[in-house]
Amino acid sequence: MMTERSVTHATFTIRRLYKAAPSQVFAAWASAQSKGRWFGAPDEGTTKLELDFRIGGREHSEGRGPNGQLYRYDALYQDIVPNQRIIYAYDMHLDDERISVSLATIEFRPESGGTRLVLTEHGAYLDGLDKPEYREHGTNELLDALGAVLERQAVST
Secondary structure: OOOOOOEEEEEEEEEEEEOOOOOHHHHHOHHHHHHHOOOOOHHHHHHHHOOOOOOEEEEEEEEOOOOEEEEEEEEEEEEEEEEEEEEEEEEEEOEEEEEEEEEEEEEEEEEEEEEEEEEEEEEEOOOOOHHHHHHHHHHHHHHHHHHHHHHHHHHOO
């Protein structure tokens, strides 16, 4: 039986102001150890995070959702300008199904003694298995978690 195929295209931009220097915010993305502190949905167990943070490098993470389904994230870094921007292409899988393919750009801009982070994502959401509003919501949760980590670091220094 042939499954009905579809694609939904969408772009969203999220802006955050963090009370940390661009170098600190950038560093939170640049190693598996630092990214592992905030990357992953709070209700999912991230079971694997591999990160080769360089142009042409790859990132892979896996986690199980509360319903036991396996989520996989695979990224390829296209451009990295230290403390200024990161551009990567990635796809998401739910069990054995590819649910989306995206291009994300993260900009780190000095502002008000901190960093204005601007994340723009262009996505192709496949076959009704994922939706732009789900991705935007999840990305907001990740950026909240990043902010909490940055606040804890500021308090401990």
